[in-house]
Amino acid sequence: MLLVLPIVVPLATAIALQFLPRRPGLLRGVAFAGALVILGAAVVLFARVLSEGIQVTRIGSWPAPFGITLVADLFSALLVMMVGIIGTAVTGSSFSGVDPRREALGYHALIHLLLMGVSGAFLTGDIFNLYVWFEVTLISSFVLMSLHRTRAQLHAAFIYVALNLLASAFLLTAIGLLYGQAGTLNLADLARTWPERRTPALDAALSMLFLTAFGIKAGLFPLFFWLPASYHTPPAAVGALFAGLLTKVGVYAMIRVFTLLFPDPANSVYSVLLVLSTLTMVVGLIGALAQRDMRRVLSFNLVGHIGFTTVGLALWTPAALGASILYILHHMLVIATLFLVAGVFLRQRRTSDLPSLGGMYRTHPRVALLGMVPVFSLAGVPPLSGFIAKLGIVAGALEGPHYWVGGVALVVGLLTLLSMARVWDEAFWKPSPTESAAAAPSPVMLAPIAALAALTLALSVAAGPVFEVSRRAAEQLLHPSEYVRAVLGGD
Amino acid sequence: MELVLAIVAGSLYACGLYLMLRRRLAQLIIGLSLLANGSNILIFAAAGVTRGQPPITEPGAVATASFADPVPQSLILTSIVIGFGVLAFTLVLAHRVRASAGSDDIDAIRMDGD
Secondary structure, eight states, X not given: OTTTHHHHHHHHHHHHHHHSOOOHHHHHHHHHHHHHHHHHHHHHHHHHHHHHOOEXXXXXXXXXXXXXXXXXXXXXXXXXXXXXXXXXXXXXXXXXXXXXXXXXXXXXXXXXXXXXXXXXXXXXXXXXXXXXXXXXXXXXXXXXXXXXXXXXXXXXXXXXXXXHHHHHHHHHXXXXXXXXXXXXXXXXXXXXXXXXXXXXXXXHHXXXXXXXXXXXXXXXXXXXXXXXXXXXXXXXXXXXXXXXXXXXXXXXXXXXXXXXXXXXXXXXHHHHHHHHHHHHHHHHHHHHHHOOBHHHHHHHHHHXXXXXXXXXXXXXXXXXXXXXXXXXXXXXXXXXXXXXXXXXXXXXXXXXXXXXXXXXXXXXXXXXXXXXXXXXXXXXXTTSHHHHHHHHHHHHHHHSSOTHHHHHXXXXXXXXXXXXXXXXXXXXXXXXXXXXXXXXXXXXXXXHHHHHHHHHHHHHHTHHHHHHHHHHHHHHHHSTHHHHHHHHOOO | OHHHHHHHHXXXXXXXXXXXXXXXXXXXXXXXXXXXXXXXXXXXXXXXXXXXXXXXXXXXXXXXXXXXXXXXXXXXXXXXXXXXXXXXHHHHHHHHHHHHHTSOBGGGSOSSOO
């Protein structure tokens, strides 16, 4: 029952939002309340998974391999909790004002449909159902992205749509081939039967098809070009939602499907993934250094750091995968906060072009202090969460034979520091290039940023226990027998 | 039968990818829908084709070896419905992009800047 809530609550909220009278205050309030309920359900679910182990719900009471099952292990439960947190922050940020035309077109309902799709993808235990949740997420993100009619937003939306549809076609092809050979779509059942049914050729083809499909969605090199071309155009709240959640769905699906279907670390797909992950880090961060618009810098940082989240899977050790999971949590929080911070600048100065920003530290030191937390955390300055997550990945890489990855991660960490130092310097520190003193951002606008920054600090303080949990989540992923037993029962 | 379906699926993929590599919006969209249909046929062919058998059995009867598998059919049905909705949305979006760019050349879509 609990497992259904993160999917049903946003659906019910979205339906209610469609029928409520179109008063902005009411719509925003209901959307925010819905997100709070998701967050509550997710926290309870996480507590239950933590104390009682993997939770399973069979939809319609169909027994496991035949019906669709919802499964929450630690990894899923952690990510569903992040959906609640980011959903709450984003719906909360709408109190400071949303373009009335967007609001009339169903902006709040679409956000909830997107949250439903993401929660569904995180919770499902059926690979075709995963495809369906991907499509739910995609179509709501398509509409959110193209609600606006400015030229840049339309064009960015089209690039986004075309490439994501291509990824869906790849995913569908892989699922069709998989079903043809395995005769089942239940992920746990696949994990149990695939080792007997697999053929080397099909295994290679499937792993590459899945890698391409999830790689496009996650934004891996060389499939990421749609991301920086589109993520900087939507309004800040939507950008925060996309940056925080959407690419992580691709990463989640990759980790989930690969650990269950290809549990052999010697599989050549992991060598490919290792190289692609490191290239993603390097290319993403070099791209970030070349940009001068704050949101484009952030988009490239998003791409680069996706490499950190997939490298743990490629290294295939509990330490490295655990660090990658911690990195996913940290990065979801921080990048969403930074997109919201960029929104403050957009509202104040009508631009997020770095050279024309500045002076924030002198005129509004408290706001600058607030912005300091996510900026320095992403940069990996100790003692913030970014440092701990990066340290975990470097340590995980140095344990194994691929120690060079640790070196690359360190260099990329330095590039991130450089890129974030530039954001800090240009946006907050340097004197403002314009004479006019901008008005102070309203407390309503700062509240979600403050909440997320506080969570980032909490994650930094509680990094020990959280790292322990994510390491346990990694153990569950790398030894899927517990997952299989929870879903299929018996032996 | 599988061979014919495999050739059809392969041709649809080839045509779809070819059209996607062209520079016109309309061709890109037709290419995407051909690709989606190619994967539908592929699901059908990969799961094995059983002719002249219903995908259901009598209550209590034991399924014989040759009964048709209903799962791929429902998968295809689902993906056709999803594909149709997405295609409709993409067409409208492309129409608006063409109106704003004044051309249906993909290069008229600016990746950068305003």
